[in-house]
Amino acid sequence: MNTISINVAFIVAFLTVLSIFPCDAKAYIDPGTGSLMLQYVSSGILLGLLSLKATVSHIRRVFQSSNFRIG
Amino acid sequence: MQQLQRVAASFRDPGGFVFRQDGVVYRCINNVYAEDYAHLMSSGLYAKLADEGLMITHEEQNDHTLFSGMDGAHKILKPVQIPFISYPYEWCFGQLKDAALVTLKVAKSALDFDMVLKDAANRNVQFVNGKAQHIDTLSFERYSEGSPWLAYRQFCEHFLVPLTLMSNVDVRCNSWLMSFPDGFPLDLGAKILNLRQVFNPWLAIHIYMHAKLQSSTPEQKVKSAARKMSKREVQSLIESLEQAVSSSNFAIKQSTWSDxxxxxxxxxxxxxxxxxxxxxxxxxxxxxxxxxxxxxxxxxxxxxxxxxxxxxxxxxxxxxxxxxxxxxxxxxxxxxxxxxxxxxxxxxxxxxxxxxxxxxxxxxxxxxxxxxxxxxxxxxxxxxxxxxxxxxxxxxxxxxxxxxxxxxxxxxxxxxxxxxxxxxxxxxxxxxxxxxxxxxxxxxxxxxxxxxxxxxxxxxxxx
Structure with a gap:
């Protein structure tokens, strides 16, 4: 559940970001520009993914705790 | 007393350099780095990293003969002496992974003390008493609110790409770091890696997407997209790298000499x-x-x-x-x-x-x-x-x-x-x-x- 939900969220974000940047850009390339750009566009996504992961883990822990066990 | 010998590898950083005198290794801190060094020591970051065994310790030297002939010297440090310097292309998978995790822990701790790890090179880690430790005292600078992590690409090229190659392609890929001492190129790593790694979200972002943007991002576009990143966002970037590194594994199988x-x-x-x-x-x-x-x-x-x-x-x-x-x-x-x-x-x-x-x-x-x-x-x-x-x-x-x-x-x-x-x-x-x-x-x-x-x-x- 945890992995699937994160992967779905990720694929949507991944395709969105890829669609923003066309492959045929031919401008002068500074080796660091891509890294800066990735941080600007992905840091929010990463924060979201990590929060989602933490939330799913928390919910899982709650349901796995003895209070929620049947019998 | 012998004349000081500057260590040949120590020439890139204007903040200081490493030298040897009478067989002992010292580090000179230049005036230009004085304020960052003061913050490192007074903020509690150095003490925390030293206590947790993440960074090599040092003693400040008061012997003024050490300063002779050194223009712009602010302090001279005597770090713990390392008996044998090893390099990343000589490390096994576990060593490179531990070195990567130490680098990320150091980067995370630095943010907690309003500093940032500006140099995430794999050569800044050494094995001291069996443990990976960060050895470069000059790698920190005061954090500027809103700025991205400038060592991000360097970390990916120095650690994440070679680790992923060793984990997913062949453990011998580490020797390629000999050809790329300044980091394994992202685009080459992405080409070699199997597409199935795309379904690991962390690797897809930090290697595939990263490589793609390196080759398709004009400077103007970066300027227009530039924005202030919160400290929490930088922390999450580092945490996601921790997830990526932690997810790489190497299962020991029989080899020519293993038995x-x-x-x-x-x-x-x-x-x-x-x-x-x-x-x-x-x-x-x-x-x-x-x-x-x-x-x-x-x-x-x-x-x-x-x-x-x-x-x-x-x-x-x-x-x-x-x-x-x-x-x-x-x-x-x-x-x-x-x-x-x-x-x-x-x-x-x-x-x-x-x-x-x-x-x-x-x-x-x-x-x-x-x-x-x-x-x-x-x-x-x-x-x-x-x-x-x-x-x-x-x-x-x-x-x-x-x-x-x-x-x-x-x-x-x-x-x-x-x-x-x-x-x-x-x-x-x-x-x-x-x-x-x-x-x-x-x-x-x-x-x-x-x-x-x-x-x-x-x-x-x-x-």
């Missing part, structure tokens, strides 16, 4: 006899550092090392080195440094002027070198003459413990039977062996291994 000790030709009596003799010889030369060549899983550092002398266990098979490293970690054996290396192709001098990364030979001579079960490989597999072997050993060791293996030894015959050879290159008699080595060495002791034809020699290099 050598269970399949070799030694009887139990011979094994015990060899361990005893080697242990006695090591003790006789009272070394501070021993290089064990062809060390396999580092067994002799444990069984023939009564005083727990510092051993650099060098082995060409990265699977054996991984086994050794894991065993060291499990048993807390801080006196062993397992490394990937091959004495017939020792690590060369690399980087600027070939001196930024020292060659293996220039890191010697060791006080003692172990060459056990090795010379027949060097002569038969590498076509080296025994005179060349002796000459190489003289360069790398003040003392050498060498195992003479007679021509009719089962292992020698097995090796010869697998080759087409006009003449047997390994046709030395014991007398010839002794004569050749005595040109450059003095024989201090010699003893035949019980229940075996093999003989061990303790040699001392002639001046």
């Amino acid at each position: 050598y000790y269970t399949t070799n030709t030694y009887s139990e009596t011979a094994t015990k006899s060899k361990q005893r003799i080697v242990g006695d010889f090591v003790r006789k030369c009272q070394p501070k550092i021993v290089w064990d060549l062809g060390a396999n899983d580092g067994g002799y550092a444990r069984t023939a090392n009564p005083d727990k002398t510092f051993f650099v266990s060098i082995e060409q098979d990265p699977v054996c080195v991984e086994q050794n490293y894991r065993q060291c970690a499990k048993n807390g054996e801080t006196y062993i440094l397992p490394l990937v290396g091959n004495i017939s192709h020792p690590s060369p001098g690399l980087g600027w002027d070939n001196v930024e990364f020292d060659s293996l030979i220039s890191r010697g001579p060791a006080d003692c070198v172990l060459a056990l079960g090795l010379i027949h490989h060097l002569v038969i597999s590498n076509c080296a003459k025994l005179e060349q072997v002796s000459s190489l050993f003289k360069k790398i060791g003040k003392h050498v413990i060498v195992e003479f293996i007679p021509n009719d030894d089962q292992q020698v015959q097995r090796m010869l039977s697998n080759r087409w050879l006009r003449d047997n290159p390994y046709s030395y008699t014991q007398e010839q062996f002794e004569n050749i080595f005595q040109n450059e060495f003095k024989i201090l002791a010699a003893e035949t291994i019980e229940d075996s034809q093999r003989r061990l020699y303790l040699l001392q290099g002639k001046c």
Whole structure:
């Protein structure tokens, strides 16, 4: 559940970001520009993914705790 | 007092440099780095990193003779002395992974103290007492609110790409770092990696997307997208890298040499006899550092090392080195440094002027070198003459413990039977062996291994 939900969220974000940047850009390339750009566009996504992961883990822990066990 | 020798590798950072004086390594902090250094020390970051064993400790020096002739020097530090400098292309998977995790922990802690790790190069980590530690005191600067992590690409190229290649393609990919000492190119890594890694979200972002943006992002577009990043966003970037590094694994499988000790030709009596003799010889030369060549899983550092002398266990098979490293970690054996290396192709001098990364030979001579079960490989597999072997050993060791293996030894015959050879290159008699080595060495002791034809020699290099 945890992995699937994160992967779905990720694929949507991944395709969105890829669609923003066309492959045929031919401008002068500074080796660091891509890294800066990735941080600007992905840091929010990463924060979201990590929060989602933490939330799913928390919910899982709650349901796995003895209070929620049947019998 | 000798004149100070600037360490050749230390020239990039204007904040300071490393030098040697009378055999001791020091670090000079320049005035330009004074404020950042003051923040590192006063904020509590240095104390935290030192307490947690994440960063090498140092003492500030008050000896003003050290400052003589140094314009712009603010402080001189004497860091903990590292007995052997190793490089990332000599590390096994586990070592590179631990070095990566230490770098990320340091980066995360720095943010907590309003600093940022500006240099995430893999060469800034060394193994000290068995633990990966960050060694570059100049790698920190005060955090500027809203700025991205400038060492992000460097971390990916120095750690994440090689680790992912070692984990998913082949553990021997680490040796490619020799060709790319400034980091494995993202685009090349993305090309080599299998597409299935895209479904690991962390790798897809930090390697695939990262590589794609490197080749398709004009500067103007970055300027228009530039925005202030919150500290929490930078932290999440580092945490996601931690997830990516943690998800890379290497399962030990059988390799050429990984089960050598269970399949070799030694009887139990011979094994015990060899361990005893080697242990006695090591003790006789009272070394501070021993290089064990062809060390396999580092067994002799444990069984023939009564005083727990510092051993650099060098082995060409990265699977054996991984086994050794894991065993060291499990048993807390801080006196062993397992490394990937091959004495017939020792690590060369690399980087600027070939001196930024020292060659293996220039890191010697060791006080003692172990060459056990090795010379027949060097002569038969590498076509080296025994005179060349002796000459190489003289360069790398003040003392050498060498195992003479007679021509009719089962292992020698097995090796010869697998080759087409006009003449047997390994046709030395014991007398010839002794004569050749005595040109450059003095024989201090010699003893035949019980229940075996093999003989061990303790040699001392002639001046």
